[in-house]
Amino acid sequence: MESRSLPVPDGVAGERADTALARLLGFSRTFAAEVVAAGGATLDGVVLGKSDRLTAGGWLQVDWIAKSEPRIVPTLVPDFGIVYDDDDLVVIDKPVGVAAHPAVGWEGTTVLGALAGAGFRISTSGAVERAGIVHRLDVGTSGLMVVAKSERAYTELKRQFHDREVDKIYHAVVQGHPDPFSGTIDAPIGRHPSSSWKFAITADGKPSVTHYETLEAMRAATLLEIHLETGRTHQIRVHMAAQRHPCVGDLLYGADPGLATRVGLERQWLHAMKLGFRHPGTGERVDFETRYPADLQHALDVLRED
Numbered sequence: 001m002e003s004r005s006l007p008v009p010d011g012v013a014g015e016r017a018d019t020a021l022a023r024l025l026g027f028s029r030t031f032a033a034e035v036v037a038a039g040g041a042t043l044d045g046v047v048l049g050k051s052d053r054l055t056a057g058g059w060l061q062v063d064w065i066a067k068s069e070p071r072i073v074p075t076l077v078p079d080f081g082i083v084y085d086d087d088d089l090v091v092i093d094k095p096v097g098v099a100a101h102p103a104v105g106w107e108g109t110t111v112l113g114a115l116a117g118a119g120f121r122i123s124t125s126g127a128v129e130r131a132g133i134v135h136r137l138d139v140g141t142s143g144l145m146v147v148a149k150s151e152r153a154y155t156e157l158k159r160q161f162h163d164r165e166v167d168k169i170y171h172a173v174v175q176g177h178p179d180p181f182s183g184t185i186d187a188p189i190g191r192h193p194s195s196s197w198k199f200a201i202t203a204d205g206k207p208s209v210t211h212y213e214t215l216e217a218m219r220a221a222t223l224l225e226i227h228l229e230t231g232r233t234h235q236i237r238v239h240m241a242a243q244r245h246p247c248v249g250d251l252l253y254g255a256d257p258g259l260a261t262r263v264g265l266e267r268q269w270l271h272a273m274k275l276g277f278r279h280p281g282t283g284e285r286v287d288f289e290t291r292y293p294a295d296l297q298h299a300l301d302v303l304r305e306d
Helices: 017-025 029-037 111-117 151-162 235-242 257-263 294-305
Strands: 002-007 041-043 059-064 081-085 089-094 142-148 167-175 182-186 189-191 199-201 209-217 221-228 270-278 285-289
Touching: 017 029, 017 041, 017 059, 029 059, 081 285, 089 111, 111 142, 142 151, 151 270, 167 235, 167 294, 182 235, 189 235, 199 235, 209 235, 221 235, 257 294
Parallel strands: 142 270
Antiparallel strands: 002 059, 041 059, 081 089, 089 142, 167 221, 167 270, 182 209, 189 199, 209 221, 270 285
8 A cells, every 4th residue: 555645735726636636646547536436535634536626735645556557568469560660750550459558457469569579669758658659549449650769759749739730530430321421520528427438528528629521321321531630539439429420339339239240340440541740850741541450341341231
């Protein structure tokens, strides 16, 4: 058991307990919420709930059981595709089932572990277990990711993602037929009020904008090209589910399990298809494109035959 006792600084006064713990002690938001939910945080002797707000000058006591630190494990991943590589960056075609980086509670393969296993060297500052990661894809989403290999690339690519200068284009197959066939979904996304694993459209969420266009309409589903203006966690999945057109196979967000079984999918039909940005070394525009992996192509073929 580890513990920390300290006065609440003015900088976190008024913040939720879980948010404040994450900032003060360097916890992930998920782990901070777990500590609070276990009754591990008190303010002036009173046990805190995760949504309770901290008071400046109050005495905060935190007790927790330390978890092993996430670390990069070099791993050989057969389907791990290298699309482009130079001294500044590497563009990969991430397979399904691979997380972006190590994290507490994740014991599977990671992008950084696969790169290490393939002999790549990442030389950037910051937490070692997240070195070079400038954006992420869900474990269940495949497709293009760029990883910075140099410090200048890390700084510049982070800026481009922050300033929305990167073109991120996905293909998704959603249930039914969106109306209109092309449009924009502008709705804020935050953590789901009743599930720590999900996100939802919430009044106090972060601004989130998704542009979509129909590429092909089938009897039971529609193939969309989606351009992300923002990059929130689960953004496409949340926005499409809110329109009652969840990604085929996305059981977490209400997809039909019978349809998922029929097309042979064990994850959401969602693929990061195109990625474009200014090269941090040359300043020139670079664009990359990939193909559908076998499971998504098979599902699409089945849907087309209906």
